[in-house]
Amino acid sequence: MTEDTNGLLSAGTVDELRERGCTVITGGGHTIAVFAKDETFAAVDNRCPHMGFPLDRGTVKNGILTCHWHHARFDLASGGTFDPFADDVRSFPVTVIDNTVYVDPNPPERDPVERWSKRLNEGMEDNIRLVIAKSVLGLNSSPADYRTPLTIGAIFGTTYSNDGWGPALSMLTSTANFLHLLQPDDRPLALYQGLRQVATECAGQPPRFIVEPLPTGETRPEVFKQWFRDFIEVRDTDGAERVLRTTIDLDLPQREIHDIIFAAATDRIYIDAGHVVDFCNKAFELLDHIGWEHAAQVLTSLVRGMATARRSEELNSWRNPIDLVSLVWEARNALPKLWEQSASVRGTWTDHDNLPETILGDDPYITIASINEAIRNGATAEQLGGKVAYAAFLRMARFHTSNEFGDWDTVHNTLTAANALHQALDRAPSIELLRAVYDTAMSIYLDRFLNMPPQRIPGPSSNGTTDSLPRELLNAMNSQQQVEQSAKLVTDFVANASEPDDIMPTLAHAMLREDSSFHHFQIVDAAIKQYQHRKPNPSARHSLVAMARFLAAHYPTPRSVNQTYNIAVRLQRGDEIFSEA
Numbered sequence: 063m064t065e066d067t068n069g070l071l072s073a074g075t076v077d078e079l080r081e082r083g084c085t086v087i088t089g090g091g092h093t094i095a096v097f098a099k100d101e102t103f104a105a106v107d108n109r110c111p112h113m114g115f116p117l118d119r120g121t122v123k124n125g126i127l128t129c130h131w132h133h134a135r136f137d138l139a140s141g142g143t144f145d146p147f148a149d150d151v152r153s154f155p156v157t158v159i160d161n162t163v164y165v166d167p168n169p170p171e172r173d174p175v176e177r178w179s180k181r182l183n184e185g186m187e188d189n190i191r192l193v194i195a196k197s198v199l200g201l202n203s204s205p206a207d208y209r210t211p212l213t214i215g216a217i218f219g220t221t222y223s224n225d226g227w228g229p230a231l232s233m234l235t236s237t238a239n240f241l242h243l244l245q246p247d248d249r250p251l252a253l254y255q256g257l258r259q260v261a262t263e264c265a266g267q268p269p270r271f272i273v274e275p276l277p278t279g280e281t282r283p284e285v286f287k288q289w290f291r292d293f294i295e296v297r298d299t300d301g302a303e304r305v306l307r308t309t310i311d312l313d314l315p316q317r318e319i320h321d322i323i324f325a326a327a328t329d330r331i332y333i334d335a336g337h338v339v340d341f342c343n344k345a346f347e348l349l350d351h352i353g354w355e356h357a358a359q360v361l362t363s364l365v366r367g368m369a370t371a372r373r374s375e376e377l378n379s380w381r382n383p384i385d386l387v388s389l390v391w392e393a394r395n396a397l398p399k400l401w402e403q404s405a406s407v408r409g410t411w412t413d414h415d416n417l418p419e420t421i422l423g424d425d426p427y428i429t430i431a432s433i434n435e436a437i438r439n440g441a442t443a444e445q446l447g448g449k450v451a452y453a454a455f456l457r458m459a460r461f462h463t464s465n466e467f468g469d470w471d472t473v474h475n476t477l478t479a480a481n482a483l484h485q486a487l488d489r490a491p492s493i494e495l496l497r498a499v500y501d502t503a504m505s506i507y508l509d510r511f512l513n514m515p516p517q518r519i520p521g522p523s524s525n526g527t528t529d530s531l532p533r534e535l536l537n538a539m540n541s542q543q544q545v546e547q548s549a550k551l552v553t554d555f556v557a558n559a560s561e562p563d564d565i566m567p568t569l570a571h572a573m574l575r576e577d578s579s580f581h582h583f584q585i586v587d588a589a590i591k592q593y594q595h596r597k598p599n600p601s602a603r604h605s606l607v608a609m610a611r612f613l614a615a616h617y618p619t620p621r622s623v624n625q626t627y628n629i630a631v632r633l634q635r636g637d638e639i640f641s642e643a
């Protein structure tokens with residue numbers, strides 16, 4: 063029988079333990095396997111850190127304990143593992159007093175933030191999902207806030223990818239953006255999904271080495287801006303990265319650096335189908351979370367993507383049957399003068415409602431003319447970005463399901479690019495960045511056939527009962543192709559609930575329980591931003607309708623991504639996973 067002596071647990075006499083080889087004791091909230099090892103004794107948590115198999119059923123040979131389920135091996139004395147897919151098993155101090163073996167079940171613990179941060183890095187290096195999940199859960203239970211795992215993921219993702227910023231880092235940043243809106247149990251799950259995606263994207267890639275800043279006496283932002291744009295124009299990654307690194311090292315104002323990056327990102331028309339503007343915007347959002355001190359690490363990771371991006375000038379769809387490239391360049395070239403001429407009325411534009419419908423129309427000349435008319439009438443850069451983003455969300459809200467399934471992504475790309483442009487214009491508007499309003503409006507024009515016929519956007523029912531709607535929404539997304547039903551449920555909730563924002567945790571939960579990808583995280587993030595921007599205008603709900611329709615079109619999935627995470631949750635809770643299996 064286990065006895066409690068001054069907080070120590072008895073594991074029996076020395077002779078008894080030597081004869082049995084191993085015994086299991088409980089106390090202090092632990093089940094502990096105590097082994098006789100050569101002339102000494104060792105005690106470890108009896109649950110294998112991998113998936114909970116009882117370690118007293120393992121084998122000890124030459125001081126190495128082998129678990130019999132997946133054969134993870136541990137140094138019995140320290141608990142350290144030889145197999146990174148498992149984890150170090152917790153060990154407990156053992157002492158012998160008067161021929162009795164005692165175990166201390168509550169030794170001082172290592173700082174949990176330090177421990178789980180280190181483990182998260184290791185899990186990402188080896189791309190081991192269980193270790194990533196356990197680390198995120200460990201940090202979630204520690205004094206650390208979400209920025210600790212987020213920063214680890216950001217540094218890892220921008221270091222161990224020679225290609226630089228990619229979809230996974232955008233997905234992780236989207237997670238951080240809407241994390242505060244999630245149900246508490248969904249927060250570590252969302253971080254896990256973002257971090258595992260970063261680890262997967264980096265797996266097998268060579269690391270990226272950041273160039274040193276120039277040893278220059280040059281400090282003028284306009285000079286760096288011209289250099290950076292010139293290097294991006296000729297696709298010179300090294301030159302552009304060194305210029306950018308120098309501006310950060312010189313501690314130029316953040317707004318100047320934003321301006322330098324977005325000017326180069328928009329010097330060519332709609333590069334990489336809007337992904338470059340989207341990635342640049344996401345990088346600045348990430349820095350809003352983790353701090354500007356990481357700017358050199360994060361922002362330089364954008365350069366390769368900017369320099370190598372495909373330019374829409376090269377695409378037939380932008381040249382024929384209408385030469386949209388020439389049309390956009392004509393508008394871009396006239397913009398500085400138009401902007402200057404309308405400076406005195408800036409901020410007085412009132413004819414807001416017609417522009418999105420015009421952008422959704424089938425005449426690109428009228429679209430460009432209407433944008434120019436809005437500028438002439440005092441529209442701000444942020445207002446123009448907001449109207450273009452709203453039009454892009456309407457395109458999604460009206461996307462007809464008779465289209466090719468893959469065309470959901472066509473509309474999605476434009477939508478996320480439009481949202482990114484709006485966010486960037488809101489953060490630091492510039493005449494160069496404003497040019498992208500024309501580009502993005504043309505991308506919306508190019509997607510026009512996906513609204514033929516247009517799906518009708520549902521109106522709200524007068525029935526004011528909303529309590530059951532979140533559950534009904536989750537049920538609807540549990541069946542295939544409940545696109546219109548999901549749109550209707552969201553509409554009714556947002557129109558009738560006393561707290562319309564309460565639908566957002568449900569929408570995010572619907573995404574997190576599935577095998578969701580970069581695109582799903584992007585649209586949830588973008589839709590929430592656009593909804594918050596437009597509310598309390600009733601049209602704000604259209605962005606959530608668009609999001610719900612996109613999610614419902616893609617769900618349910620096999621839901622395999624969360625299996626590993628759920629094991630980690632059960633291990634942390636102390637569930638007997640093996641006996642249930």
Ligand code: FES
Pocket residue numbers: 110111112113114115129130131132133134148
């Ligand atoms: S190796 Fe022990 S449970 Fe898998």
